[in-house]
Amino acid sequence: AYIERYGTHDLAGLVLVDAAVSDGADGVTARAQESAAQLRMLALYQAHQPEYLRGMMDTIISKPQSDGTIDGLVDTGMKTPPSIGTGMLVADLFGVNRTAALKKIDCPTLIIASAKSDELARQQAGAGQIPHARLEKIEDAAHAVFLDQPERFAELLEKFVKDLTTASPGSTP
Known part of the structure; x- marks a missing residue:
């Protein structure tokens, strides 16, 4: 809803965590x-x-x-x-x-998914609709990837944020 209403032009980056976008x-x-x-x-x-x-x-x-x-x-x-x-x-x-909103995302996007998620195929398809998206799968985690694998989750977020600060506009960290 946020993206449809406001777009992503004011966002440095976007993180989506283990959730397929509603169709x-x-x-x-x-x-x-x-x-x-x-x-x-x-x-x-x-x-x-x-x-x-x-x-x-x-x-x-x-x-x-x-x-x-x-x-x-x-x-x-x-x-x-x-x-x-x-x-x-x-x-x-x-x-x-909300699937049409994916194509409107014009900022670097990190999608963090559980490797065993029932929604993984839909998340992969969604990532394919976002121009500057990177999908990262976390092994040995359920839906709450940030609780099951907090170190790996934090590592992915830290790298994404670091890359945002050093990336040139339009590139994908």
Whole structure:
């Protein structure tokens, strides 16, 4: 939404982390089974928010975390009322098709993805639509790549930012 509204001309760079760009309602038809599964999960979220959030954390984080990390994330998630969270997810997953915005990104872009992501093929396709994109896959990480492999994640970010400060305009760090 930001890119569609403001563009990227004022950004030095952009980082996208393990997320395919929504193709909106078009994706429902293209991935009917996946869409149905996501909608079923939203019903669970509505009825059993704490259990859903804990299960989600177990799915998106594959490495053991320090004491209290998962509880803290679940507690934070509980601050969003289920009706609001569901509305946000439906709008994000099934609302606007944002794939056309990828071609509008005109700044260096780092896409960091889990090598085992179910969305990897879509992320690779999205990277192909961005003129100055670089896709980096992080091995042995689930969706929360920054928690599962924090050192590798930080290394990629630091290199990207460093390259932004030394790159000539229009080049890809």
